[in-house]
Amino acid sequence: MNVKKRLKVLIPTLREKERYIAFQIISEEPISYSDLEAALWNTMLEFFGEYGVSKTSVWLIKNLYDQKKQIGVIKCNHKSVAQVIACLGLISRLGESRVVFKILKVSGTIKGLRLNQFKNTKIKNNEVMNYPADTS
Amino acid sequence: MKFFDFHVHSAFSGGESSLEELASMAKKLGYKGICFTAYPLSKNEEEILKAEIERVKKAIGIEIWLGYEARNLKELKKLTKRRKEFDVLLVRGGDIRLNRAACETPEVDILTHPEFQRQDPGLDHVGIKLAAKNRVAIEINFREILFSTKRTRSLILKNIAQNVRLAKKYKAPIIICSGAISHWELRAPECLISMACQLGLELKEAKDALSKVPQEIIKLIKERKSKDWVMPGVKVVK
Numbered sequence: 001m002n003v004k005k006r007l008k009v010l011i012p013t014l015r016e017k018e019r020y021i022a023f024q025i026i027s028e029e030p031i032s033y034s035d036l037e038a039a040l041w042n043t044m045l046e047f048f049g050e051y052g053v054s055k056t057s058v059w060l061i062k063n064l065y066d067q068k069k070q071i072g073v074i075k076c077n078h079k080s081v082a083q084v085i086a087c088l089g090l091i092s093r094l095g096e097s098r099v100v101f102k103i104l105k106v107s108g109t110i111k112g113l114r115l116n117q118f119k120n121t122k123i124k125n126n127e128v129m130n131y132p133a134d135t136s
Numbered sequence: 137m138k139f140f141d142f143h144v145h146s147a148f149s150g151g152e153s154s155l156e157e158l159a160s161m162a163k164k165l166g167y168k169g170i171c172f173t174a175y176p177l178s179k180n181e182e183e184i185l186k187a188e189i190e191r192v193k194k195a196i197g198i199e200i201w202l203g204y205e206a207r208n209l210k211e212l213k214k215l216t217k218r219r220k221e222f223d224v225l226l227v228r229g230g231d232i233r234l235n236r237a238a239c240e241t242p243e244v245d246i247l248t249h250p251e252f253q254r255q256d257p258g259l260d261h262v263g264i265k266l267a268a269k270n271r272v273a274i275e276i277n278f279r280e281i282l283f284s285t286k287r288t289r290s291l292i293l294k295n296i297a298q299n300v301r302l303a304k305k306y307k308a309p310i311i312i313c314s315g316a317i318s319h320w321e322l323r324a325p326e327c328l329i330s331m332a333c334q335l336g337l338e339l340k341e342a343k344d345a346l347s348k349v350p351q352e353i354i355k356l357i358k359e360r361k362s363k364d365w366v367m368p369g370v371k372v373v374k
Binding site: 046 | 322331
C-alpha cells in the first residue's frame, strides 16, 4: 500500500481556533529565548499541571521572539488565553533577572498582531482585554 | 478602560522601591493611578510622604493617592477618627476579629487579603453581608499567589475562590491589587484580570474589580474632601 509520510492538513472548520498573544518583557538584564521558554513551561506545568497545560495548546513561537526589543508571541487556543496570561503574571524571575510582562495585543492571526507597530514602545493598552473569557 | 492598583507599598512602608520607580513602572504597564499604602506614620514622616507624592505625581504624570493600612483594632480606631486626613483606608486582614471589624466599619475602603496566613478564608457569610452593606471591598492579593508555592498556593487559591464566591452571591465589591512592595512585583492589568478569571470571576466582573470598584473609591475620596461631607451616608444638602 502506498501511504504518505505526512498527515493531511485539516480543513479550517476542523482546526482548533487559535489566539496569538504578543507580549513585551521589562527586565533588569537581556532575556534569552531559552530562559523564557523554560520559565513559561515550568510555570504553566506548576500552576495547571500536565493535564491542564494539554488543554491550552500553548506554544512559544521561536522565530517571532525579538531579543533586542524583548517582544515575543505565544500561541494558544481561543479558550485558554486567560490561563496563559495569568501564568505570564506568575513569572517573576528569568534566570538572574527580575521581570515584568506587559501584554501588547491578543489576536486570531499573527498578521493581526501588527508587530511592526510595537517598534516604538508607546503602546495603547486598552484594546488588549477583548478576548473571550474561558468560562469552563 | 482605566485601571488602578490600590495596594502598593513603597520604601516608606517596608517596601524596596522608591515612589518614583513604582509610579513609572505602573505608568509603563498602563495604569491610570495607584495608591501608596503606608502604615500609620508620625506627623513629620507623613508630611514628607505627602510632599514626595505631589512631586512624583507631577514628574511622572499619573494619579497617586495616599492610603493607610491598619494592622490591628487600635490602629483601625485611630485611623477611623482622622479619616478625612488621607485618601484610602485599608485594613490588613488575617485576624478574624479585625476582618469582622473592617466589614462593620463604613469608613474602611478595602479589606486586604482576609485569608492571610490562615487555613480558612477568614470571612463567613455574615462578614461578607456586612462588607456588602458598608461597601468594603474584599481584596484579591496577587502577591500572595505570586510568592507561594505548591500546597500553600493551592490553599490560598481555594480560600480566595471561596471569598469570591460569597462576595458574588451577596454583591460585595471585589478589588484586585498587586500588593507589590517593589516595582518588579507590579503586574500588568491583563495579568491581574486573567488571574481573577481563574478564581471564579467572569471577565466583566474581573475588569470591574480593577476599574469600576477603584473608581467608586475615588468618587468617595472626592466626596470626602468636599466641605459638605459629614460622615459616611451624611452630607449637607443646600
